[in-house]
Amino acid sequence: MLLLLGQIHQALGGALIGSKSIEIVGLAPIASAKAGDITFLSHPQFADQLQKTQASCVIVFPQFQDLASQRGACIVVDNPYAYYARLTQLWKSQHSPEPQAFVHPTAWIDPLAQVHPSARIGPFCWVDAGATIGANTWLKSHVSVSRQCKVGANCIIHSGVVIGADGFGFAPENSHWIKIEQLGGVHIGDDVEIGANSCVDRGALEDTVIENGVKLDNLVQIGHNVHVGAHTAMAGCVGVAGSARIGAHCTIGGGAVVLGHLQLVDHVHISAASVVTRSILQAGNYTGFFPIDHNATWEKNAASLRQLNQLRHRLKGLEKGNT
Amino acid sequence: MLLLLGQIHQALGGALIGSKSIEIVGLAPIASAKAGDITFLSHPQFADQLQKTQASCVIVFPQFQDLASQRGACIVVDNPYAYYARLTQLWKSQHSPEPQAFVHPTAWIDPLAQVHPSARIGPFCWVDAGATIGANTWLKSHVSVSRQCKVGANCIIHSGVVIGADGFGFAPENSHWIKIEQLGGVHIGDDVEIGANSCVDRGALEDTVIENGVKLDNLVQIGHNVHVGAHTAMAGCVGVAGSARIGAHCTIGGGAVVLGHLQLVDHVHISAASVVTRSILQAGNYTGFFPIDHNATWEKNAASLRQLNQLRHRLKGLEKGNT
Amino acid sequence: MLLLLGQIHQALGGALIGSKSIEIVGLAPIASAKAGDITFLSHPQFADQLQKTQASCVIVFPQFQDLASQRGACIVVDNPYAYYARLTQLWKSQHSPEPQAFVHPTAWIDPLAQVHPSARIGPFCWVDAGATIGANTWLKSHVSVSRQCKVGANCIIHSGVVIGADGFGFAPENSHWIKIEQLGGVHIGDDVEIGANSCVDRGALEDTVIENGVKLDNLVQIGHNVHVGAHTAMAGCVGVAGSARIGAHCTIGGGAVVLGHLQLVDHVHISAASVVTRSILQAGNYTGFFPIDHNATWEKNAASLRQLNQLRHRLKGLEKGNT
Structure with a gap:
């Protein structure tokens, strides 16, 4: 696998300082890059690594152009990390291109589902009647998309994702639970990525909504009637309970x-x-999480924590005594 | 989709105040209900919404009968929320009725499994030899039910659920783990609902037990030999470790x-x-969870928390000095 | 189901004190073992249960040989729990032996995948082009193993596991996320067990690595480029974020x-x-977790916790005033 630096520059732009004929055989983080690799400087705090790296080319911010060009080839751009992301896309398209539109022979698409001809439907995926899958969207494997669920264009839905299971709704009566049928659907916008084994429940009355550009990691739970604003990202194992309304451009850390x-x-x-x-x-x-500590230390602090309100009152008492 | 108020009243009972010929075209929460909708007053604290709502009918407690009937049609019942739940069931049965007994052509049922003729077995479900599926139970899609696992009647098992994976049992020996074969099964009662991608492990020696009427949300983990009492409900992402014994009518919050x-x-x-x-x-x-705060505030409090036991001792010292 | 004590002794060793012809009809925990059962004493703290148990044989440490042999048959070994683990394996092999090598008719193995002839590939499993499955490894059901992912020998991969979904990598640009293609794979060693619906993501540039003998429970998330050292075990619902490097012989508790x-x-x-x-x-x-308490007590302590840094300063002030 090989790309010339000139090919990268031609495809992705930026200011190339150095020879177009340098051969790039790999992408690597700056700390482990070797000759033949291209890397990037993601943050000024790693500037000292710039001089040490063996990489054949470094993607840098304008302020590092002088430093970088002293040591060898570089590409100068305003956002090296985004440039690097596009470079991974270029690399993949050259070396292991993604499949064109297909429906895997094991997939099951209901005759009443609407699947765009350009969509990619992987092994053991199930698209039920009344579901919609947009252009270029890719269901990897073992994905369920139930009735009344709409997935937009250019989405990647990873293996095991369940879109449109019933929201968790029950009314208590005589110590039993009466099921509230979930009559809404799910509406997923364009350019959404959902990680493996994540779940997006259907709404109770209206739809659960995931807006354009949202990125969800693996094992994320989105309850019924949740609304996730555009370009929000959630890391693995996040749980969002029913009817929460999360804005755009938010990030939610794992767990x-x-x-x-x-x-x-x-x-x-x-x-x-x-x-x-x-x-x-x-x-x-x-x-908001409890800081981790040696178990013995934690035990003492946790025990004191259970008396914290008391301690506060005792402190107040002392203060009064002192005045 | 349309139901007459008289049809609702005839099917579900309650005291109808208003015309049976009112046309109901939708269900909606009281805050967003429009003309044509039916809604309900779930809690006295929302009583002020009763006068503002545009709904064509409101399901209310007896104490709100006067207020509700002044503004239009109402149905008076002791438990409006449970009535509303049954209304969602009626609505669904009229407008998108559930399928009758079926085995999806992609499902795999072992010849030695026992599946009740009224059960519904969805796409890509796997019912292994020695497993039992009760009457009217519905496995949605991609469900695994292993040997020695029994699912009762009238259950809904959502997509991706794994019933009967091995419990997590290993004995340490010379810094390695020796597998403890999981010889028990899983016993799930009647009227149980299990959310998407949840897992119920088989027991080590005896069965893992989920009693009647239990409701589990998505991505819930039930370890081996756990016993969950009747009508207990668990929200998404809950984890219950092995051999825990949880009573009846409990609720466990998400995560x-x-x-x-x-x-x-x-x-x-x-x-x-x-x-x-x-x-x-x-x-x-x-x-028991750490309250969320602005990150900067949390950092200070978390740092102090790691000295809390010390603080307690210092406070005690001060108190002694003061007496 | 029955084994003679002599058969157990012959298969698994140890010092048998008692008759080889005793019939063992079940395995049970010491607290609930009945006549006909074999059990084990896992920890000296349970020694008082030794005299009460009705078991037909108890597996014990050498220091309990005298006490155990007074009450009936026993097998004396250095590690009763590991002996018991092997006994569960013996029991299972006699009474419900595992299937030999097979590929389930519903499984899909890409012609360019390498699956060892002794592997067991269960229902609805998908092994993609370029993936490798080692000798005796068992994919239970609905397992996904993507391109460039290698699973070693003697592994058990439970139902719904996803190996090789894309790591969660995006670069921000103009308030959008640019996908970083995940060009690495997954490398799983030998004797690894991965629980139901767990996920191991592919690496960004290099491989995500799970070393030999690692045991992961259900619903565990392993991010891209994580390295898990040999014989480390993680309980259910653990999340490990990208590029974490976890040593050997570690244990990580649930959640x-x-x-x-x-x-x-x-x-x-x-x-x-x-x-x-x-x-x-x-x-x-x-x-590091917040200790659980009655809700009312927790509320007070949590409220005080949000002022903890203040309290610390007030305490310091008092101390200064006192000196």
Whole structure:
């Protein structure tokens, strides 16, 4: 597998400083790149690695052009990380191109489903009556898309994803649960990626909505009637309970939980493993998890924590005594 | 899609105040209901919405009969939410009735499995030798039911559920793990619903048991030899470790973890994301997660938390000095 | 189902004290074992159960030989729990032997995949072009193994596992996410067991690696470029973010989260539901979760926790005033 630096430059642009005939045989992180590799400088804090790297070309910000060109070839761009992302796409298209439109012989598409002719439907996928799959969208394998569920264009739905299972709705009566039929569907926009074994439930009355450009990692749970705004990303194992309304351009760290019926405005960033128990109406970074420690230390602090309110009152008492 | 109010009343009962010929074209939450919709008042705290709603009929508690009938048609019942649940069932049965007994052509049922003739076995489901599927039970798609696993009657098992994978059992020896074969099965009662991609492991020696009426949401993990009492409900992403014994009529919030070999008595309610580390022998509500905050505030409090036991001792020292 | 004690002894060794002709009809925990059962004493703290058990034979440590032989037959070994594990294997091989090499008629193996002739490929499994499945490995059902993914010998991959979905990699540009193609694969060693519906993502540039003897429970998420050292075990619902490097012989409790790019050395033990936010360079036990409590108590302590840093400063002020 090989690309000339000139081919990369021609395909992706940027300012190339160095020879177009340099042979690139691999992509690598800056710390482990060898001769023949192309790499990138993702953050000014890694600038010291620029001088040490053996890479044959480094993609850099304009402010590092001088430093980078002293050591060898470089491509100067405003967003090296995004350039690098496009380079991975170029690399893949050259060396292991994706399949064209296909329906795998083991897939089952209901005659009443609407699947765009350009879609790619992998092994053991099931698209039920009334479901819609958009142009260029790819269901990898073992994906379920139920009735009334619509997946937009250019989506990647990874293996084992379940779109349109019933939302979790039951009314209590005489200590039993009465099922609330889930009459809504799921509406997934364009350019959405959903990770393996994630679930997006159908709505109770209206649709669960995932807007354009949303990226969900593996094992994510999206409850019924949730609304996820455009270009929001959630890492693995996140759970979003029913009717939560999450804004655009948010990020939610792995294992975080968002309770039901809450609102998160645009540009809210939730740290991993945090539990969102109230609406967040101001953009920013929010966190809440117990810091890890040696088990013995944790035990003492956790025990004290269970008396914290008492401690506060005792402190208040002391303060009064002192005044 | 349309039902007359009289048809609803005839099917589901309650005291109808208003004309039987009113046409109902949809179900909606009280806050967004429009003319033609039927809605319900779920909780007295939403009473102010009763006067504002445009709905053509509201299902209400007896104490709201006067207020509701002043504004239009209403149905008066003791449990509006349960009535509404049954209405969703009626609506669905009229407008998108569920399929009768079927075995999807892609499903694989072992000749030595016992599947009730009224069961519904969806695409890519696998029912192994020695497994049993009860009357009217529905396996949606990509469901696995292994040998020695029994699913009762009137259950809904959503897509991707795995019933009867091996419990996680290994004995350490010379720094290696020796597999403990899981010789038990799984016993699931009647009227159980299990959400998409959830897992119920087989027991080590005896069966893992899910009693009648239990409702599990998506991505729930039930370890080997767990016993879940009747009518208990667990929200998404809950994990229950091996041999835990959970009572009847419990609720466990999303993302909570129950450690192994614990006992929870009946009517225990665990908040989302809480970690149950000891048996709970008294009914009630239990919680334990770190409250979310602005990241900067959290950082300071988390840092202080790691010294909390020290702080307690310093406080004690001050108190002694003061007396 | 029946084995003579002499057959067990002959197959598994140890020092048998008692008659070889005793009939064993079941395996059971010491607390519930009945006549005809064989059981084991796993820990000295359960020694009082030794005298009460009705079991026909007890597997014990040497120090309990006298006590055990007074009450009936026993087998004396250095590691009763490992002996018991092997006994479950013997029992299973006698009473419900595992299938020999097979490819289920519903499985789909790409002609360019390499599947060892001794492997067992269950219903609805998909092995893509360029994937490799080792000797005696068993894919249970609905398993996906994508291109460039290698599963070693003697592995058990439970139902619904996804090996080789794309890692979660996107570069931000103009408030959109640009996909970083995941060009690496997955390399899984020998004797690995992966629980139902777990996911192991392919690497971004290099492979995600699971070394020999690793045991993962259900619903575990392993991000791209993670490296899991030999004989490490992770309980259900664990999430390990990208590029984390976890040592050998570690254990990670259920629902724990390990953030990306961290290193855990060998023999690190993480408690359930703990969040690993920094590298752990010293073997030991680490914990971090909020202790559960009655909801009302938790509310007070959680409220105080949000002022903890303030409290610390107030305490410091008091201390200064006192000196």
